[in-house]
Structure formats: C-alpha cells, structure tokens
Amino acid sequence: MENRRVVLAERPRGRLGASTTRLESGERPACAEGEALIRVGMLSIDATIRTWMDDAPGYLPPIELGGVVRGAGAGVVVESRTPRYAVGDVVVGMTGWQEWTLATDEVRFSVVPVGLGLDLATVMNVLGVTGVTAWVGVREVGGLREGDTVVVSAAGGATGSVAGQLAREGGARTVIGIAGGPEKCQEVVETYRFDACLDYREANLAARLREACPQGVDLYFDNVGGAVLDAVLANLAMHARVALCGAIAQYDGAERQGLLNTAALITRRGTMRGFIVLDYLEHFARVQGELAAMVRAGRLAHREHLVEGLDRAPDALSMLLRGENHGKTLVVVDPAVTLA
Amino acid sequence: MENRRVVLAERPRGRLGASTTRLESGERPACAEGEALIRVGMLSIDATIRTWMDDAPGYLPPIELGGVVRGAGAGVVVESRTPRYAVGDVVVGMTGWQEWTLATDEVRFSVVPVGLGLDLATVMNVLGVTGVTAWVGVREVGGLREGDTVVVSAAGGATGSVAGQLAREGGARTVIGIAGGPEKCQEVVETYRFDACLDYREANLAARLREACPQGVDLYFDNVGGAVLDAVLANLAMHARVALCGAIAQYDGAERQGLLNTAALITRRGTMRGFIVLDYLEHFARVQGELAAMVRAGRLAHREHLVEGLDRAPDALSMLLRGENHGKTLVVVDPAVTLA
Numbered sequence: 239m240e241n242r243r244v245v246l247a248e249r250p251r252g253r254l255g256a257s258t259t260r261l262e263s264g265e266r267p268a269c270a271e272g273e274a275l276i277r278v279g280m281l282s283i284d285a286t287i288r289t290w291m292d293d294a295p296g297y298l299p300p301i302e303l304g305g306v307v308r309g310a311g312a313g314v315v316v317e318s319r320t321p322r323y324a325v326g327d328v329v330v331g332m333t334g335w336q337e338w339t340l341a342t343d344e345v346r347f348s349v350v351p352v353g354l355g356l357d358l359a360t361v362m363n364v365l366g367v368t369g370v371t372a373w374v375g376v377r378e379v380g381g382l383r384e385g386d387t388v389v390v391s392a393a394g395g396a397t398g399s400v401a402g403q404l405a406r407e408g409g410a411r412t413v414i415g416i417a418g419g420p421e422k423c424q425e426v427v428e429t430y431r432f433d434a435c436l437d438y439r440e441a442n443l444a445a446r447l448r449e450a451c452p453q454g455v456d457l458y459f460d461n462v463g464g465a466v467l468d469a470v471l472a473n474l475a476m477h478a479r480v481a482l483c484g485a486i487a488q489y490d491g492a493e494r495q496g497l498l499n500t501a502a503l504i505t506r507r508g509t510m511r512g513f514i515v516l517d518y519l520e521h522f523a524r525v526q527g528e529l530a531a532m533v534r535a536g537r538l539a540h541r542e543h544l545v546e547g548l549d550r551a552p553d554a555l556s557m558l559l560r561g562e563n564h565g566k567t568l569v570v571v572d573p574a575v576t577l578a
Numbered sequence: 579m580e581n582r583r584v585v586l587a588e589r590p591r592g593r594l595g596a597s598t599t600r601l602e603s604g605e606r607p608a609c610a611e612g613e614a615l616i617r618v619g620m621l622s623i624d625a626t627i628r629t630w631m632d633d634a635p636g637y638l639p640p641i642e643l644g645g646v647v648r649g650a651g652a653g654v655v656v657e658s659r660t661p662r663y664a665v666g667d668v669v670v671g672m673t674g675w676q677e678w679t680l681a682t683d684e685v686r687f688s689v690v691p692v693g694l695g696l697d698l699a700t701v702m703n704v705l706g707v708t709g710v711t712a713w714v715g716v717r718e719v720g721g722l723r724e725g726d727t728v729v730v731s732a733a734g735g736a737t738g739s740v741a742g743q744l745a746r747e748g749g750a751r752t753v754i755g756i757a758g759g760p761e762k763c764q765e766v767v768e769t770y771r772f773d774a775c776l777d778y779r780e781a782n783l784a785a786r787l788r789e790a791c792p793q794g795v796d797l798y799f800d801n802v803g804g805a806v807l808d809a810v811l812a813n814l815a816m817h818a819r820v821a822l823c824g825a826i827a828q829y830d831g832a833e834r835q836g837l838l839n840t841a842a843l844i845t846r847r848g849t850m851r852g853f854i855v856l857d858y859l860e861h862f863a864r865v866q867g868e869l870a871a872m873v874r875a876g877r878l879a880h881r882e883h884l885v886e887g888l889d890r891a892p893d894a895l896s897m898l899l900r901g902e903n904h905g906k907t908l909v910v911v912d913p914a915v916t917l918a
Contacts, residue, residue, distance in 0.1 A: 295845070296845050297844075297845045463840065467840075468836075482840070482841070482844050484844065485840075485841040485844065495836065496808075496835065496836015496837050496838050497836050497837040497838075497840055498836050498837075500803065500807075500822070500825075500837055500840070501803055501822070501825040501852075502852075503822050503850065503851065503852030504637075504822050504823070504825065504853065504854065505635075505636050505637045505854070506852065507851075507852055507853055507854060507857060508851070508852055509849060509850070509851040509852075510840070510849070510850045510851070511843065511847075511848070511849040511850070512841075512843030512844035512845070512846065512847055512848055512849075513844065513847060514844065517847060
C-alpha cells in the first residue's frame with residue numbers, strides 16, 4: 239500500500255522554493271512487534287520546522303536530505319502490536335509529513351483522551367505544542383505577575399494569541415499585541431481581546447510602544463526576534479522579563495537585524511531567557527487540562543487555518559513564514575480522522 | 579578656601595574631547611549641622627561615568643551641564659557635625675571629581691574600618707564597587723556552579739580580573755579571559771592566572787572560543803557587549819548564563835554592533851541578565867570581608883593604575899575607555915589621604 243510523503247530535496251537558501259521539498263511515494267511501513275501503525279489525519283505547521291531544514295546546529299538535528307520532513311501531527315491507530323495503543327485511538331506526536339507512520343519504542347505518541355468535547359483541529363491548536371508553549375512562556379519563563387504590562391509578538395499566531403489570553407487570565411493589567419498588517423491587528427483586538435495591537439510594518443514601533451506602555455514592558459513574549467525585539471528592549475520596565483520563544487523574523491532568509499538595545503537589560507535589570515517547550519514535558523498534562531477547560535468555558539478564543547492536502551504542506555509552511563495565516567496552521571491529510 | 583573641581587562643560591559626541599570637561603575653582607563647601615566635610619584623596623575611574631555624561635535615560639540621571647562630574651572616591655573627614663563620622667575617618671562614596679565634598683543626609687559615605695591591613699588603593703580597587711560587582715556577577719547573577727567553563731571579557735580590567743579569580747575560587751573548571759592586545763592577554767594569564775586569554779582584536783574570535791571551550795560556555799561575565807558578546811553567544815553551553823555587567827564597547831561613540839546570535843539563547847535554553855551592583859547593597863559588607871581575606875591570604879591578585887592629579891581625571895577616563903589601563907584606574911587627588 240502506498241505512503242505518500244514530502245521529503246527534503248535540498249537545503250533552502252533563504253525562502254522556501256519549489257525545489258526545497260518533493261512529494262514522493264513509498265511503501266506503507268509494516269507494523270512489527272511492539273509497534274503501532276498510524277494513519278495520519280492532520281499536520282501541525284510550525285515555524286520551527288524551517289530551522290530544521292538548515293544544516294545548522296539546533297535543539298534537534300537537521301532533517302536529512304531525502305528524509306521525510308519532520309513535524310508534529312495527529313492520526314488514528316489502525317493496527318497495534320503493543321499494549322500502549324488500541325486500534326481506534328487518536329494520537330498526536332511526530333508524524334512527519336506523510337500519510338502513514340509508526341509508533342515505536344523510540345517514537346512515542348500521546349493518546350488524545352476521549353470525551354474532551356473538542357474537535358481535532360482545536361486539540362491540535364490549543365492543546366498542542368503551541369498552546370503549551372504559550373503557557374510555559376507566560377507562566378514559567380516569563381513569571382507573570384499580577385498587574386504586569388505584557389507584550390506579545392506574532393500576536394495573531396497560534397502561540398501568541400494564546401499567550402496574550404493566558405496573560406490576561408493570569409492577572410496582567412495591560413496586554414499589547416504586535417502583528418503584521420491592519421487586518422491581523424484588528425483580529426488580535428477583536429477576537430483575542432488584547433487591549434491594543436501595534437502593526438510592526440508601520441514606522442516607529444519603539445515610539446508607539448512607549449505610548450501604549452507608558453510604564454514600560456514588564457513581560458515580553460517574543461516569537462520574532464530582530465527589529466521587533468529591539469524595539470521592545472528599548473521600552474523595558476525595571477526587572478522586565480523577556481521570554482524568547484522563537485525568532486521567526488530570522489528563519490526564512492530574511493536579512494538578519496542585529497540587536498542594538500541589549501544594554502537596556504543592564505540599566506533595567508532585565509532578564510532575557512530562551513526556552514524550548516520540550517523541556518517542560520512534565521507540565522503538559524496539567525496545562526492541557528487547564529487549556530481545555532478554558533476553551534469549553536468560552537474563555538479562550540482560538541482559530542484554525544486549515545489547508546487541504548498533504549501536497550500543500552510546503553505551501554502552508556511558506557504561508558506561515560510570510561505571516562499570511564490566520565490562527566493555527568494545520569494541513570488536513572485525511573479528513574476521515576476525527577475525534578469521537 | 580578653594581575647591582578645584584572638574585565639571586561637565588558639554589555632552590560628548592562620541593569620544594571624550596578636550597572641551598567635554600572643564601577644571602574650575604569654587605568655594606570650599608561649608609559644613610552645616612548634620613554634615614561632615616571631606617577632603618578627597620582618591621577617585622575611582624569607572625566606565626559607567628561615561629554613560630552618565632550622555633543626555634539619555636539610565637540607571638541614574640545624566641550629569642547636569644556645568645555640574646561636577648559624578649564618581650566614586652575616597653577621602654578623610656576633616657570636620658564633622660554629625661555623630662555618623664569622626665574627624666580622621668577615611669570614607670568612600672560619591673565624592674565627585676573635586677577636592678572637597680560634604681557628607682549629608684542624602685549623600686552618605688561608608689567608613690573604611692581601621693586595621694584592614696590594606697592600602698587605600700587596594701581598598702578602592704578590590705573592596706570598591708568593581709570588586710563587589712565581580713562577586714555579584716559571578717555568584718548571584720551568573721550562578722556559578724562547580725565545573726563551569728567561565729568566560730570573562732575585559733579580563734585585564736578591575737572587575738574582570740577579580741571575576742575570573744572568584745570563578746576559579748568558586749569551583750570553575752576552566753576560566754578563559756578576553757582582552758585587547760597580546761600584552762594584556764599575557765597579564766591576564768600570568769598575573770590573574772586565567773587558563774587562557776583571547777585577544778578580541780584578532781580575527782575569528784568565535785572560532786577561537788570554540789577551540790578554547792569545546793564543551794561550550796556555561797557562564798559568561800560580560801563587560802563589553804557588541805561583537806565580543808555576539809561571539810560568546812555563538813558558543814553557549816546548554817543552560818548557559820550570561821551576566822551583563824557593562825557594555826563598554828558601546829559607551830564612547832564606537833560604532834554600535836548589533837547582536838546577531840541571541841536566538842542561541844533559545845536553542846541553548848540560555849539566560850541573559852543585566853545587573854547593577856547598587857541593587858546588592860546588602861551584600862557589600864560580607865563580600866568586602868571575603869575579598870579582603872582573599873587579598874591578605876595572597877589568593878587574589880590585583881593591580882592599580884594610579885594617575886596623579888585631579889586635572890588628569892578626564893584623561894584617566896579616556897585611557898580606561900580606550901582600554902589602555904592596567905588594572906584599576908585611580909586618580910590621586912591628595913596623596914596625604916591614606917589608611918592608617
């Protein structure tokens with residue numbers, strides 16, 4: 239039986255191009271003792287995938303040339319030779335960009351509990367890595383305090399939109415978003431209920447931040463790096479905390495902009511800390527429960543941007559890197575895979 | 579009676595020039611009830627003074643035009659109308675660049691204990707702000723751990739040389755300095771007993787750091803910012819800590835170099851934290867006792883660079899900013915002021 243898959247054909251120089259990946263067809267993997275066969279239903283498209291395409295040291299090894307593109311996804315177990323999974327279980331984990339994959343001793347999946355009352359796309363968005371990342375950045379790394387002025391970049395994105403709402407829920411006084419373009423900024427305020435949203439494409443971001451945060455920024459959740467981070471550094475409050483979650487502005491061959499304002503960390507006694515959500519696995523179950531409860535109670539707005547078809551996964555990643563998505567970007571590989 | 583003083587004549591654009599400061603003569607201040615009159619003996623020349631000359635927000639307000647240049651110093655009490663100081667006490671505090679000053683309710687001084695067994699220049703160096711800064715950066719902010727690979731920039735300077743020795747004393751496995759020029763690098767290794775010292779003026783600092791620290795840098799004590807900081811960011815170990823103490827490379831009108839490698843804080847889960855030693859006043863007495871004991875036991879090498887005459891204080895600051903000093907830069911205003 240066929241297994242269509244998207245492999246890395248060449249390392250991108252700058253932006254992803256038509257020749258970066260290749261759709262090819264292989265054999266459906268056979269399920270050995272101790273393994274389970276998974277039909278992939280949906281892929282989570284995350285900016286970090288772009289970093290794995292470079293031949294550069296990172297928190298995970300680069301994707302091999304000719305190898306299936308690494309990425310998270312969800313699927314349903316169709317055959318199981320391990321007590322860990324039952325046929326019919328919906329699971330999430332590192333499926334890669336393909337139609338079929340195996341759960342093995344090394345590649346583990348989490349079983350989505352039945353009766354969550356949420357659809358699969360919502361689970362992939364809010365309860366997936368992006369939602370937990372938002373929680374870890376705001377609470378663990380950023381150390382949110384009652385009354386904080388919080389700024390979130392890529393505020394219309396899957397992580398940023400949840401981060402802002404969690405900051406509000408946790409007692410922030412003011413929550414300011416930064417996003418690209420008037421339409422996104424409007425969405426950040428209207429859908430995700432930030433107090434305001436600044437368009438980084440307009441001039442004088444640092445000055446506009448100063449107006450929006452006259453007491454300075456206590457907590458900055460950074461998804462973009464570069465010039466936006468530099469503008470926030472120019473507006474830190476005393477003892478400010480900067481949680482570095484990503485640097486999407488520098489991933490896709492953009493001209494890299496050096497930070498000029500890090501000395502503000504000295505005068506403001508600020509802390510800038512990078513994190514990877516995989517270091518916080520012990521928090522996942524608890525945080526997912528908290529997030530699911532917020533969604534069911536209508537206290538966490540979320541939006542999914544569905545792209546149909548495995549072959550369009552590369553386009554979906556490009557769209558995300560260009561900032562043209564609205565909400566969590568997901569690729570539907572098999573619409574038959576759903577939550578009961 | 580005359581009080582010669584150095585005042586800020588104009589705000590420097592870039593490097594300090596002959597017209598930045600002016601030596602002028604005023605009246606010796608009168609000692610009112612509750613005050614003490616201090617004859618200034620020695621000035622501590624610190625890079626941070628340069629930042630106070632700019633009309634920019636900082637951790638202290640800018641020095642006023644026409645006002646005495648702000649700075650730390652030591653002196654002897656010659657008249658006292660407060661029980662806080664006795665005539666003959668040697669005191670340290672913010673004397674400013676002048677021959678006479680007053681201790682008031684607002685401007686307090688610390689009395690140097692008698693019987694320390696150290697001369698005044700040593701006290702101004704190791705027990706002064708620079709020594710305590712080194713301790714705070716290595717221990718409190720940097721969180722030194724047994725076995726750490728530690729890198730210190732401006733390693734031949736007053737703060738850096740003490741920081742490296744404190745790291746060694748506290749259990750660091752490897753202590754690497756960064757300094758300007760072969761002569762300074764030699765001094766860092768021979769006098770201050772760093773394991774090695776890299777000359778930042780030579781090419782490929784990042785690559786040379788990789789050779790010197792093959793396991794990566796656990797703790798970086800940064801005094802300079804700019805390109806040197808960026809090179810260390812490219813070599814962080816997992817969970818690295820960067821203590822930002824100063825950014826001397828960017829103080830004196832140098833072309834500011836933007837940081838390109840802060841995203842390494844994400845992949846390496848690093849923390850970069852700025853600090854100002856004035857926030858750690860409660861540690862001063864204990865740390866000074868520890869440092870004095872190390873000096874007396876011969877376990878803390880130190881060197882003072884004495885410049886004679888109040889009128890040469892501006893030159894001394896310029897020399898420091900050019901990195902041409904050897905050890906702690908001090909200006910002798912009155913050689914008669916000494917410790918018993």
